[in-house]
Amino acid sequence: MSERTRVLDGRRILVVEDDYLVALALSPALEEAGAVVVGPVASVEEALALLAEGREEVDVAVLDVDLDGEKSYPVADALVAREIRFIFATGYGLDALAPDYRQYPRCQKPCDHRAVLNALKA
Template structure:
């Protein structure tokens, strides 16, 4: 087993991403790093519902900022209120993230996998 395969071993990572191919690629990379992927889910409403139901343990999350024209900020708020680490993902610069959310970790698309792993591990 290589070093990358151990980095997220046993962690349950929620993926909130509206682009199927991006979600699939990200999920594959996370699983190769030892994580169990929760989702992926494509909408903020679905992700918040998943968190509120509490049937799935979530250790960390990757949130696409723009989900088909809506933001993932409600998910970020739900995660922050539960002290669950998350990272925003965006293909745009820092200006794509609302000012009140800029203090959270952000990874640029296309993803640098090491940066995602580091942000999720803390």
């Protein structure tokens, strides 16, 4: 892979996604771009525990908005408190996000991996 395509070289990216197939497809794309994938984790509880433990360094995150019926907003709040950038991944439009979370970058599912990579490198 050329240096130009390794846009996330060395970045540690937390993937919070409850759909195994989506996580399975996203993780290799991130790794090919030079990232180290943290997780994936499938629930708010798992993501918050991972962040609280502090054993895994996280530079940026991809958050599925709806994790088996639970919103990932507590994870977003924890990331904001730690000054860690993130993007939301959702199959719904902007109006489906709570108003306080509409300011954050998001990718519409199914996500184009190039769009995700561009959003993460910004």
